[in-house]
Amino acid sequence: MKIAVIGCTHAGTAAILNAANLYPNAKITVYEKNDNISFxxxxxxxxxxxxxxDPQGLFYCSPEKLEELGVETKMMHEVLDINIPNKKIKVKNLNNNEIFEDTFDKLIVTTGSWPIVPKIEGIDLGNVLLSKNFYHSNTIIEKAKNAKNIVVVGAGYIGVELVEAFEMNGKNxxxxxxxxxxxSRYLDxxxxxxxxxxxxxxxxxxALGEIVERFEGTSGKVSRVITNKGEYETDLVILCIGFRPNTDLLKGQIDMLDNxxxxxxxxxxxxxxxxxxxxxxCAVIYNPTGTHEYIPLATNAVRMGTLVARNLVKPTTKYMGTQGTSGIKIYDYNMASTGLTEYSAGIKGKEVKTVTVEDSYRxxxxxxxxxxxxxxxxxxxxxIILGAQIISKIDLTQTINTISICIQNKMTIDELAFIDFFFQPHYNKPWNLLNQVGLSAE
Incomplete structure (x- = not known):
């Protein structure tokens, strides 16, 4: 069996490692256009x-490790074309510009995503940066050294975490x-x-509720961000607007969502x-709605990559779907969420009720x-429970993992009231916070 893998980050690495163990006689070839994997x-x-x-700790696999498993990893190789009916791919060696073809029996597409780059005037100015890969991180650190004022565009997880990091380093x-x-996608x-x-x-x-209209610069480098409501002096801009799937090679050949x-x-x-x-x-099966949704999370990626390997020859292990469970730490606050928020449920047209408990955790x-x-x-x-959120200065984020399981198993808010949780004064009360929520809803 000849397996071709395109892309080697979270999902790709999981698929490759598991496939190498499950199919020791298979010929596995990995095509990765960067010079590093698994960042x-x-x-x-x-x-x-x-x-x-030490940034090396942020890499959890290497071409050398894959080679030990008998996997051929072609770094700096970009796939230019995929011909699914003929089971062929066209590849360019970025080291010497050689173009060649390869064939496959099974194709694993783990091409990941790329930051959304909007068409904004001045976006090509120097010091307007993206935040996705290892090289981006090094560039951000180097450019930030001499930056006094920094603007981050996009208040999702990555943008919010970078804002805190820059402030900790003494930046405006x-x-x-x-x-x-x-x-707003994760919390009410x-x-x-x-x-x-x-x-x-x-x-x-x-600067919330503001749309960036243009970037202005001096000597080819960004110096001001102009929105529909204000102007902001800056030495550095980081774009964290969101991500889009890297799937252009397959358009028209397989089913996709609109994005x-x-x-x-x-x-x-x-x-x-x-x-x-x-x-x-990929789109994933989102359990709170039963629909395919785009939820790019590392947790989804490693699960899906592992399942690809298990199901490559014959269907053996089903994907259980996702709740989009995630967490973040902002200064002293530990926050986590799973499933639908009250806000997102309204957008999806779901008729919901909510219950909130605020109490000492022990x-x-x-x-x-x-x-x-x-x-x-x-x-x-x-x-039936559709989502949950928690915030506290003590780390209680594992509570949300518990509710994720409740959503996956379609449990009701009433059942939550009487689930068996342990009690120990160091950790909680006789009526756990989760029990309290269920009791309050009744």
Whole structure:
């Protein structure tokens, strides 16, 4: 069996490692257009902030390790064309510009995503940077050394984490987003308000509900960001607007969402026989709605990549779907969410109810007993849990992993009231926060 893999980040690495173990007689060839593989891009902000000192720790695999498994890794090789009916790919060796063809029996597409780069006047000016790969992180660190004022455009996870990192390094930071609040995809307003207050307390300027109209520069480098509501002096701009799937090579050949995300079934098969896909290039089955959605997360990627390998020869292990579970730390606050927020449920046309509990996470007779806020979203008629969010200064984010399981198993808010959780005064109360939410909903 001849397996060709295009792209080697989270999903690609998981697919390759598992395929090499499951099919020791297969010939596996990996095509990667960069000169490194398996970079943890979610660690960029930690690297920028100086929390991660050695960036090599952000790589969890290497061509040498793959070679030990009998995998041929062709670095600096860009796939130019994919011919699915004839099972051929055209490849360019970026080292010497040689172009050649290869064939495959099974094709694994793990091409990932790329930052959205809008057509804004002045976007090609110097010091307007992206944040995705290892080279971006090094460029950001180098450029930030001499920057006094930094503007981050985009208030999703990456943008928010970079803002905190820059502020920790003593920079004057402005965060711009077209939405009127940060992290709007993941948390409801009562949670994002608390995070925004933390930013303001650290003198970070929030320019929310503003659309960037153009960048202006001096001597070829950006010096000002102009929005529909204001102007911001800057030495450096980081674009964190979002991501789009890297799937242009396959357009018209397999089924995709409107944004280009590849649609795969529960066995990671595309609409074309012998072509599998995983990771940020794909849409995933989103359990709260039962629809295919684009949710580019490392957790989804490694699960999907592993499943590709297991199902490559015959369907064996189904994908269980995702809740889009994620977490973030903003200064003293630990925050996490899963599934639908009240806001996103409204956009999806779901009739929901919510319940929120704010309480000390453990008994008040303990030396400390910080407050935690937990909100659960559930369907109005069926009372099935659809989502949850938590915020606290003590780390209670694993609570959201528990609710993720509840959503996956279609549990109701009423069942949550009486689930068996342990009690120990160091950690919680006799009625766990999760129980309290269920009781409050009843």
């Amino acid at each position: 943890l891009s979610c660690g960029i902000a930690l690297y920028v902030a100086g929390i991660v000192k 930071v402005t965060l711009i987003d077209a939405q009127d609040r940060i992290l 307003k009562e949670f994002t308000d608390m995070a925004e207050d933390a930013f303001k307390e650290h003198s970070i300027k929030l 280009g995300a590849i649609v795969v079934d529960e066995y990671m098969r595309t609409s074309s026989k012998d072509v599998f896909a995983a990771g940020d290039s 008994p008040e007779f303990m030396p400390t007993y910080d407050k935690a806020k937990l909100k659960v979203v559930y369907e109005k008629d069926s009372r």
